[in-house]
Each structure stands twice: as structure tokens, then as C-alpha cells.
Amino acid sequence: MPHSTQTKIAKGAVWMILFKLVERGLGLISTLILARLLMPEDFGVVAMAMSFIAMAELLSAFSFDTAIIQNQKATQEHYNSAWTCSLLLGLVITLVMIALAVPIATFYNRPELAWVVIALAFGPLFTGAQNIGVVAFLKELDFRREFRFQVSRKLISFCIVVPLAFLFRSYWALVAGILVSKFGGVLISYLMHPYRPRLDFSKARELLVFSRWLLVNNAAGFFKERAADFFVGRMIGANSLGTYNLAYELANLPTTEIGAPINRALLPGFAKMHGPAEVSSAYTNAVGILALVALPIAAGMHALAPYLIPVMLGNKWLDVVPLMQLLAFNGALLLFHASICAVLIGRGFPARVMYANLFYTAMLLALLAGIFQYDKSIGVKGAAYAALLTSLLSTPVYLYQLRHCLGLQPFLFIKAATRPALASALLILMVQWVIPPYRVGTTFVSTFIWLLAGSIVALGTYVAAVLLVWHVAGRPVGAEHMLLQRLAKEWAQRFKLRTGSSHV
Template sequence: MTSITGRLIKGSMWLSLSRAIVNGLATLSTFVLAWNLTPSDFGVVALGTTMLLIVSTVTELSLTEALIRHKAPDESHFSAAWTLNATRGLLLCLLFAVCAYPASVLFEEPRLAGVMLALGLSMFMGGLINPRRILLQRDLIFWQEFVLSVSQKFTGFIAAVAIAMIYHSYWALVIGTLVTQATNVIVSYLVLPFRPRVTFQHMREFFSFSAWLTAGQIVNTLNWRFDYLLVGKMLGGTALGYYSVGSNLAMMPTREATAPLTQTIYPGFSSISHDPPRLAAAYQRVQALVAAIALPAGIGVAVVADPLVRLALGEKWVPIVFVIQSLASVFALQTLGSLVQPLGMAKGETRLLFIRDTQMLLVRVPIMVIGLLLYGLPGIVIGRVFTGLFNALVNMILVKRFIGVTVLKQLSANVRALASVVVMAAGVTLAARYLGHTADKMMLVQQLALLVTLGGALYCGSSLLLWILMKRPAGPEMEIQKILGKILSKVRPA
């Protein structure tokens, strides 16, 4: 298995196993925490993590991408990256310590001060992570990434769930984050031994690549996170808790279903960026495969959101059903153009990605503010749906500019997946209305199992039928066959 495609498939197999475990722990953690904590507990932590994410992104140096793209990084490059990350982590830790009390006063939330102090410590620990782990992605080696991902998620899960069940405190969310970050640091050095030294070499080399990319990440984070601050300030902690949990659950199916592929895409695209026809063909194949997986995952969760929330989280979380239904669908549809980010990075077009993010920020801010003022939390959600669909169109136009594949050709590559997911959504929605609402847990389990089975059968059956009727063209169906063949070839000897 020496080809790029083979290595990507092998990497995806490792990442699939990793994501299956991590996703299972994350989902179970969310359910357990939701039963033991209140929406306002999630709200105060979401407020702190949003501010941390914005500040950390504003100061992000994009050293990971720079090291991946470098042809031959040596020990001095890794030490320089470690020094810059550690310095940045320390400064952000001090900044959060200074701003913790003023922020708690501004948002009228006393608990926010302690949360910010703890999250600042988390950022400092994050700056100490071994930069040599980038070699795993660069060389398309993923079994060690499996160890890193699973170990940190498992320890964080144990810590968060234990504190939530014993103390029923929002500190379960914070301490879970701290334990996860500490495990990440320790295991990164166990997997790839490295003794860093303090040096500020190669700063110009790093910044020449990452300047536009960092600027784009700043704008993009403001673009997709300022609404959390807006909801927290205008609607309060409980509304923010609903919004935060709903958004996370809505994003989870699309993110987890596609992560094993998307994490391998940037290194793969970078390795063939010098060959435009091959890059264009690879993009179309991977994008169609990602969409074929993401569309049923995201829209499937949207159509079963009501019984899922009532069963897994309880009646107090019913207000997030609308959030999940709306955002899970748009997150799935956004995969039609979401791979433009690794594509643009592989081609070195970080300036255009920054321009795109800036334009989206200018479009999104007024729409979200107007939605909030007119309709409250539902207005924010509707604004995200509209801007999310618009962003997908912009991304597809940008793909045409990068590799010359028209928007119509991009859509045609996904026509079977789009048609099949419409059939699936219609069938499951009609079945859910026929079954009606119930508060009985066993009935909810039966309903959910029936709807999921029906949805899977409708989507797979429709996709297979359309593929046969269209005389078995190249597409995600053939890619899935290849992946299954690779998996079976590994399983059979065992």
C-alpha cells in the first residue's frame, strides 16, 4: 500500500476506529452531563470557552500547517515551534487571569471568573504539546494519532463524568478539559520522544506561510463564535446553554462521520498540489465521498432529533430540538464545499481564504444581530441556516477558481446523495408523524430504533438504485467499495 490513495485509506481506517471510540465517549459524556447539570452550567462554560477560542485564534501561529508544508523540517524547526507555542500559551494564561474578574462583571456571571482562570491554565498546557507529532500527519501515519486521541478523550471523560455525578457542578466540564489537555501533553512525548530547546529561529519562515492563514482563522472564529457572546450577553446563561449544547450535538454527526477522511485530506492534497489534473480529480472523489457520508448522518439526526433529545437528555432539554433540526441539516449541506479549506492551503492560496472569511463575517454579523433582535434565539438559528447555505455556495465558487471544476459539476457529483437524502428525510418524517409523541422511555427507544433503521434503508436503497439506473458511474459508491475491500483484506488474514 504505497500509493497516496492507499495510505489515505489506511489512515482513514485508523482514524475511523479512533473516532468511533472518541465519538462514543463524547456522546455518552454529553448525555451524562446533561442529566446531571443544568443548561446554565453549560452556558457559563460555553461563555468561557468561546472567549478562549476567540483569543487563542487571534494569536494562532498556524505552525502545524507550516511544518506539514515544509519539505524537510529539522530539530531546530520543531524547537522553534515549541518555543513559540509555549510563549503564546503562557501569555494567554496571564491574559485570562487578568481579564477573569472584569469579564464576570461584564456578563453578570460570578462563576465565569473561576472558569476563565482554569481555561487559561488549559491554554498554557496546550502550548507545551510536542510539535513533532506533526510528523504523523505529514507522513500519513495515524496509529499513533489513534493513541493520542483515545487516551486524552478517555481520561477527560472519566474526570468529567465522575465530578458531574458526585458534585453536580459545572466544574465537571472545566476539569474534564484540563485533564484532557494534560493527557494530550504527556502522551505526545511518550509517542514521539522530543527534548525541546528554547529558540526563536525560523520565525520569518513560519510567518511567511501562516500570516494570511492566521488572519483567516481570526476572522473565521469571530464569524462562527461571536454569536455565543451575543446570546450570552443578550439572552442569558440558560439560553446560551441550550444554544451551545444544541449546536454541539448538531455538529457532531457530520463532524464525526467525516473526520476519518477530512483529517487525512490536507496532507494528501499537499503531496499532489504540483499536479493540477490529479488534484482536481482527487478533490472531486474525496468531496463526493465526504458528502455521501455527511448528508445522511447530519440530516438523519435532524429528522430524529425530537425522540433522541427526549430519550437521551430528558424533557428539560426539549428547547434544543429546533436548534438541532436546523443546524444539523445545514452542517451536512455545507460539506458540499467545505473541503475548499484544505484545498486552498495545499495550493498556498491562504490570502483568498482570508478574503472569503472576511466577506462572510461582514454578511453574517448584521444578519445574526437582526435575527436576535427580532426573534430571539430562533432568529439566531435561522440566521445561521441562511448564512451557512450561502457560505457553501461561496466555497464551491472558490473551488472553481482553485481547480477549475464548475459549481454545476460539483453538484452533479453529489446528485445521488442529495436525491437519496431527500427520500430518507421524507420517509422518516412521515413515519415519525404516524408514530406520534410519547414520554415513555421504552417507547422512545423503539421509535428511535425504527426511525434510524428506516432512514438507513431508504438512503442506502435509494443510492444503490440510482447508481444502478445511472449505469454504475464512478463516484462515492465505488470509493466505498474500495474502502470496504481494503478493510476486508486486512480483516480476513486476522
């Protein structure tokens, strides 16, 4: 059972990463098109509206699906009650946001924002109506079907938002993309799973007992991600908010594209585990893989940002570069925070996740308020400094929760991340030594060539540095050993197949 569960987690992580690669591929193409057609202010207007929409969605942030995943004895009544509560809460949020559309527009002093809020207000209702049966994909570790479900939603959104961007050339293309993605998710959820939920409140109280902690935890998570939006949007404006949001999204690629899918597989997997030894082994391996993959991505983004942004988005987005360089490291830290939260929730400690996230949120709000009150001229970069500093100072709090609840020592985390961190530092130094500083006015072809050269240098340096550091450390059993073993097995199988086919 232990080996089977860890194997399913590993396969699930592969499926979820594959989904994120497909999603990001579509998202990257979409972002490139939208960034060329739209202005930073357009992104900022949508970010203003989504800040309040997301805050209102906290009313439905009980994460009933997570409660069902964690409960190995969930019945049909649990599923029906979860769907009923989600649907009703989604309806309440829609009505509340429609009523508050004008006050929100007044808060930001942008009258046109009211209609954006009204349109986006229907998103929570669509989300609440989604078929609760698709939770079984994760609960039963059926990641292949989860992959198909998530990719289908993304494809629908992509096929709508890009044509609308050419048609409208405004933020309405972004609004339409968000709504279509949510509504499409509802339709696909009922097509892909035969379960048909019914109105039922019989298990609502039981679900709330577990999910009440997740509500507060999701509230803390909201301010963890969105607190800067209120400060930047209110004090600096939509243009700066659009710049910050795009920088934050790109810089958090290690979290959203690598960490999120792995953590999505970790939560149901850890819920099925038995015994501290199995949990300790699985967590150490997971952190090692996360560090081995995500840290060089963050380091590469930091080093190559001056060339990456002009190639991807154009020179009108150059203000994103310094923000992205700061937030890249923040994204890597948030990745590890998310993995700790997934383990704790999976093992039945949502309250401890809530405590850690509340600490993070309180510190972030205090730093944002202090920085903008002290010096408003620091601009949007002040929000990036506040986010990075908060992530650094709160990491020991997350590690403490892990040790307190599961007996996993911080040494396991440090040991797993040290070698990839050293190799990533060498990556940054080598790229900065080889690639010249970017100069405004450089042709697109030259910029692309230097970006390609820098990427090759970054990849080569990291692979060589990882192997060197691992060898100097005595080639211990860990993420490097697992990865090399896996590659050797794959090559052996390929060689065997080729040899067999040649004999035939």
C-alpha cells in the same frame, strides 16, 4: 507516487474516522451523563467563559503545525521555532485572560464566571507546551500513531470528567474535563514521540510568513463558530446559550465526526500531490465519500430529533429539537466548506481560505445583529436561522476559491453531492411518513422503540434510494462505485480465507 499518496490518504481517513468514532462514543456517554446530572445553565456558563478564552487563543492561532506539514523541507530549527512561539503565546494568553476574568464576568453580569475564566485560562498554556514532534505523525502520514495519541487524550478526559460530574453536580465538572484533556495531551505527546524541542527563534520569521494568513483565517473561523455565543449569551442568558451550544454540537456531528477526520487526512495528503489531474481526482473522490456518508447523517438527525433528544438527554432538553433540526443542515454545509479549506491549505493557498472565511464571518455577524435588533423575541432560534442562511449563501464563495486556485469546477462538487442529497431527501420524507409526531409524556420505552424503528427505516430507505438513483444515473464511476468495489473485495477475501481454512 500518486497512487501511493491517495492510498495513504484513504487509510488515514479510515484511521481518523475510527478515532472520531471512539472519541464520540466516549463523548456521547459523557454527554448523556452530564446532561442528566447538569442543567442547560451549567453548559451555558462554560460556553460564556470559553467564548472569550477561544477569542484570546487567536493570539496563538498561527497554526505553526500546519505550516510544518505544508513545508516538505522543514528542519529541526523549524520544529523548535514553532514550539517556542506556541509556548510563549500560550503563556501570554493565560496571563491576559487572568487579568480580564473580572471584566468578562461583568460583561455577562455573572460574578461566579470570573473563577471559571481563571481556571480555563491555563488551557492555552498547556496547549502551547505540547510536544511539536507529534506533528510528524500527520506530516509522515503515520495515522496509526496519530490515532493512538488522540484517543489517549480523550480517555484521560473521560475518566476524570464523569466522576467529577457525580461529585460536584455543577459546571466545574466541565471545566475540569477541559483542563485535564489539555494537560493530559501535553504529557502523552512527550511519551509518544522522542523529539525534545528547545527554545529557538531562528525560523520564526519564516513560519510567520506562511502562518500569518492562517492567523486571520483562524480568527474568521472563531467567529464562524462562536459569534452566536456572544449574541445569545449577552441578550438571552446562560440557559439559552447552553441549549444552543448543545444543539450546535449535536447538529455538527457530520462535520466533527466524519468531515474533520477525513479533512485531517486530506491536508497532508494534498500537500504531497503533484499535478492538477491527481488533485482533481482525489478531491472528487473525497467529496463523493463525504456526501455519501455525511448527508444521510444530517438528514437522519433532522428527521429523528424529536425522538433522539428525549432518549439521549431527557425531556428537559426538548428545546434543543427545533434548533438541532435547523442546524443539522448547517453542519452538512460546513462539512463541505471544511473539505475545500483543507484542499486549499494543503496546496499552499491559505490566503484564499481566509478570504472565504472572512466573507462567511461578516455575513453571519450582519445577520445575527439584524435578527436580534429586529426582533429579540425570536429567541435562540434566530441564531440557528442566521447560521443556516449564512452557510447557504457563502457556499458559492468557497467553490469560487477552489476554481480560481486549482481549476476545480463547481460542477465536480455538485455532481458528487447530487445523488446522496436526493437519497437523503427521500430518507426524511419516509421517516416523517412512517413515524408519528412525538408527544410530551410518551414513555421512555415507547420513545426508544419509535427511535429504533425510525433509524431502521432511515437506514433502509437511504441505502435503497442511493442504489436506485445511482442505477438510474447509469451507474457512473464515483463514490458508490468505489464503495461497492471495496465491499466486494472484502467479501471475496473473507470467502477465500474461509474456503482455505475449510480445506485445511
